[in-house]
Amino acid sequence: MKNYRIALLFVVAVSFVGITQAVESTSIKAIVGGTVVDLDGNASIHNAVVVIEGERITAIGSAKDISVPDDARVIDATGSWLIPGLMNMHVHLGLVLPGKMEAELANETEGELVLRMAASAREILQAGVTSIRSPGNSWPPRAPGHEDLALTKAIAKGQAIGPRIFSSGEAIVITGGHGSKEGQTYSDGPFELMKATRKEISAGADWVKIMISGGIATEGGSIVGALMTPEEITAVIDVAHRFGAKVAAHSGSSAATNIAVDAGIDSIEHGYSLDRQVLRKMQKHGTWLVPTIVVTQPATQPFFEKIGSPDWYLKRRNSVGKEHWKALEMAIEEGVNIALGTDQLPSELNDGTTATAREAQYYVAAGMTPLQALRAATIEAARMLGADDSIGSLEAGKFADIVAVDQDPTKDIRALRNILFVMKGGEVYRDFQSK
Numbered sequence: 001m002k003n004y005r006i007a008l009l010f011v012v013a014v015s016f017v018g019i020t021q022a023v024e025s026t027s028i029k030a031i032v033g034g035t036v037v038d039l040d041g042n043a044s045i046h047n048a049v050v051v052i053e054g055e056r057i058t059a060i061g062s063a064k065d066i067s068v069p070d071d072a073r074v075i076d077a078t079g080s081w082l083i084p085g086l087m088n089m090h091v092h093l094g095l096v097l098p099g100k101m102e103a104e105l106a107n108e109t110e111g112e113l114v115l116r117m118a119a120s121a122r123e124i125l126q127a128g129v130t131s132i133r134s135p136g137n138s139w140p141p142r143a144p145g146h147e148d149l150a151l152t153k154a155i156a157k158g159q160a161i162g163p164r165i166f167s168s169g170e171a172i173v174i175t176g177g178h179g180s181k182e183g184q185t186y187s188d189g190p191f192e193l194m195k196a197t198r199k200e201i202s203a204g205a206d207w208v209k210i211m212i213s214g215g216i217a218t219e220g221g222s223i224v225g226a227l228m229t230p231e232e233i234t235a236v237i238d239v240a241h242r243f244g245a246k247v248a249a250h251s252g253s254s255a256a257t258n259i260a261v262d263a264g265i266d267s268i269e270h271g272y273s274l275d276r277q278v279l280r281k282m283q284k285h286g287t288w289l290v291p292t293i294v295v296t297q298p299a300t301q302p303f304f305e306k307i308g309s310p311d312w313y314l315k316r317r318n319s320v321g322k323e324h325w326k327a328l329e330m331a332i333e334e335g336v337n338i339a340l341g342t343d344q345l346p347s348e349l350n351d352g353t354t355a356t357a358r359e360a361q362y363y364v365a366a367g368m369t370p371l372q373a374l375r376a377a378t379i380e381a382a383r384m385l386g387a388d389d390s391i392g393s394l395e396a397g398k399f400a401d402i403v404a405v406d407q408d409p410t411k412d413i414r415a416l417r418n419i420l421f422v423m424k425g426g427e428v429y430r431d432f433q434s435k
C-alpha cells in the first residue's frame with residue numbers, strides 16, 4: 001500500500017514539475033518596488049527590497065539601505081503590498097461533507113483521496129496560503145488514514161506542490177462522540193486515549209485532535225454538552241505534551257472548554273457557544289481560539305447549497321450561527337489569542353473570494369482592526385504553532401513565504417481578496433503576470 005501511495009504522489013509531482021522549473025532560474029531573488037507591511041503597526045516600508053537566497057529572506061528594508069545583488073533575479077512588485085504568506089489553521093484536506101458530496105465520494109479509494117488532496121494543496125498555495133494546520137486529515141475520520149502526512153513529506157521533497165502542513169494525523173474519536181459512526185466503538189477511557197494519542201504522534205503528527213463536544217457535521221450528539229471526562233482530556237494532553245506535541249480540541253461547548261483549558265489544552269476549535277466566563281479563562285491561560293466563523297455565517301450558504309447539504313445539516317449550522325458570532329465578538333473584546341482557520345478548504349470560493357479572505361473579513365466585522373485580522377492570518381498563527389521563529393512575518397532569516405496584494409490590508413482587510421503573487425520558501429508559485 002505504501003509503494004502505491006508513493007507512486008501516486010510521483011504522478012502528481014511530475015505533472016507540476018514544469019511550473020516549478022519555469023520560475024526557478026537563479027537561487028538569489030530580489031523583490032523590488034513593493035510596500036512591506038509592518039505587522040507591529042509601525043510605518044510600512046515603501047519602495048522596499050527583499051533579498052531571498054535559497055529558501056530564506058536574507059535582507060529586507062528600504063531601497064535606500066538594501067542593495068540588489070548583481071546576480072539576483074529581480075521581481076518587480078511596484079504598486080503592491082507585501083505581506084507574509086497567509087496561514088490557515090483549520091483545514092481538512094480530505095473533507096467530505098454530508099449530502100451530494102458524500103454520495104459522490106462514497107466509493108473514493110485511497111488513491112483517489114490522495115490525488116484530491118494533492119490538487120487541493122496546490123490550489124491552497126495558489127490562493128496565497130503558504131501554511132496550514134490539518135486538525136484531522138479526512139472528515140469523517142477514515143482508516144488507514146495519514147494521507148496528509150504522506151503529502152507533507154512529498155511537498156517537503158518537492159514531489160508535490162502545496163503549503164507547509166502542520167498535522168494532527170487522524171482526529172481521535174470517542175464512542176458516540178463527534179465523528180463516530182452509530183454502533184461503532186472507538187477510544188474510550190484515559191488508557192485507550194493515551195494509546196491513540198501516542199499512535200498519532202508516532203505516525204508523525206505534531207498535533208493531536210480530540211472532540212470534546214458534539215459538532216455540526218455529525219447528526220445527533222449535543223453541541224454544547226461535555227462528552228469527554230476531565231480524566232480523558234487530561235490523559236491526552238499529558239501524553240501529547242510529553243512528546244512535544246500540542247493538542248487541539250473541537251468544542252462548541254463552554255462546559256467542555258472549561259475542563260480542557262484547566263487541563264492545559266493548546267487550542268479550542270470553533271467555540272460555537274463559548275460564554276464570557278470561559279473566554280476570560282482562555283485569555284488568562286493563553287489558550288488559542290481558531291474560530292472557523294465562515295462555516296456558520298450567511299456568506300457560506302451558497303457553498304452548502306452547491307454541495308447539496310441535507311436539511312438536518314443546514315438546520316444544525318443555522319442554529320449555532322448567532323451564538324457563534326456572539327462568542328467571536330466576546331473573544332475579541334476579551335483579548336483571547338486568535339489564529340485564523342476556516343474548516344473549509346482555504347481556497348474554497350466564498351462570497352466572490354476565498355474562504356480564508358472571507359474569514360478575515362468576518363474578524364474585522366466582529367471587532368478586530370484590519371491589522372489584528374492580518375496578524376491572526378500570519379504571525380499569530382505562527383505563534384500558536386510555535387513556528388514564529390521561521391514563518392509568520394517578513395524578516396531576515398525566516399522562510400521567504402511572501403504574498404502580494406493590491407492595497408494596504410492594514411487599512412482594509414478586503415485587500416486579501418485579491419492575491420497577486422505567491423512565494424513559498426523562495427519559489428514563486430503565482431507571479432504578477434499570471435492573474
Ligand SMILES: [Zn+2]
Binds near residue numbers: 090092135343
Ligand atoms: Zn474541522
